[in-house]
Amino acid sequence: MPTTDKRIQADYRNRINRVFEFIEENLDSDLSLTTLSDIAFFSPFHFHRVFKFVAGETLNEYISRKRIEKSALDLLHKSITATEIAHRYGFSNISSYSRAFKKYFGVSPTGFKKQNPYKHSKIRQLDSKNEQGHPNFEKYICIINNLNNWIQMNAKIEIKEMPMMDVAYVTSIGPQNLESAYKKLIQWATPKGLINEHTKMITIYHDSFKVTQANKVRMSASILLNKKIETAGEVAQNTINGGKFIVGSFEIGLEEFEKSWTGLFLWMNENGYQKANSEPFEIYHNNFNEHPERKAIVDFYIPIQ
Structure with missing residues (x-):
């Protein structure tokens, strides 16, 4: 970080926290460097350096990743179209969204949603760490049933x-x-x-x-x-x-x-x-x-x- 003073470092992290929160709430907006550096009370140049130190990636990398990952969760958990999701996360059209999504996940948004949900879930780690690839449908159903049984035995759900x-x-x-x-x-x-x-x-x-x-x-x-x-x-x-x-x-x-x-x-x-x-x-x-x-x-x- 651009200083070794612990109090100043803590203050910098606090300012970046405000930026994290703003980005989270405004992924459909124009998250410009100027806007975000103003929120953090840094010059644009200084903000870039501090943000990368705290977040571990550049501002553009962070925003792009958040938009794609949040959109992927919507595809998994919500009954809305890829076009609606594209606009929700600030993409100008479905084509630009699809290109960015495929570059990140290696599959189109439609393909991601249609694929066996096992592939995009931590469920696949519950089978065997030595297993190569993904199980067949029958094995997937067996794992799901076992997980459902485990939840029924170990959780009170309200x-x-x-x-x-x-x-x-x-x-x-x-x-x-x-x-x-x-x-x-x-x-x-x-x-x-x-x-x-x-x-x-x-x-x-x-x-x-x-x-x-x-x-x-x-x-x-x-x-x-x-x-x-x-x-x-x-x-x-x-x-x-x-x-x-x-x-x-x-x-x-x-x-x-x-x-x-x-x-x-x-x-x-x-x-x-x-x-x-x-x-x-x-x-x-x-x-x-x-x-x-x-x-x-x-x-x-x-x-x-």
Whole structure:
């Protein structure tokens, strides 16, 4: 980063957080360098350098990737046409969208939607890490049935109306940095009296492991706030929109998180629900290190329309 002062670095990350949020909410808009550098209060030149350091890719690479990946999730989870999706994510026409999509995924949007959903899901990792290629249809059905059975045995699933929730958070790019983000958040929150036995830790997922490389998935390591509080440095505030959610309650080992998410999205699709545009998240109810079997007691939330 263009400075070694930790306080300035934290301030820079906070400013880039605002840009992340703006991009997320305006993928259909003209996300120009000038507009985004103004949001971050940087000169365009300085902003380019800082953004690449924080995000790990250039601004144009990040915006293009987000548009394509978000559109792919819409193709998987929503009953809308590729043309509608193209306009939703700022493409001038279906041809330019199709070219960009095929360059990224190696298949057209229509082909992506028609393909066996197994290919674009973490379900394929639940079979065998030594398996080459994708299984046949019968094997796919067997895996789906096994996953459905596992979910029925290990999850309590409800549809809930949730209120708006205010959180303080630290951004993590990639799961490899999530623990560090929580440490920074707790270090900030503890002297303010925000950490106690009732504190709810929340991980918000701004990207999906289905379509985004793991080391580029943006997450917010968060705590639930019961009052407005001033944040600074890398710690920022955000709001989880209220609304209707699928809530899956689990008591699972750390190695079962992926299976749980996959199963919950499968349950969503098979029960006729469509994901809303806001982000899924996890709320933790214990410290898994203190559990006799090192299990996490956790609720998974998928926002639905």
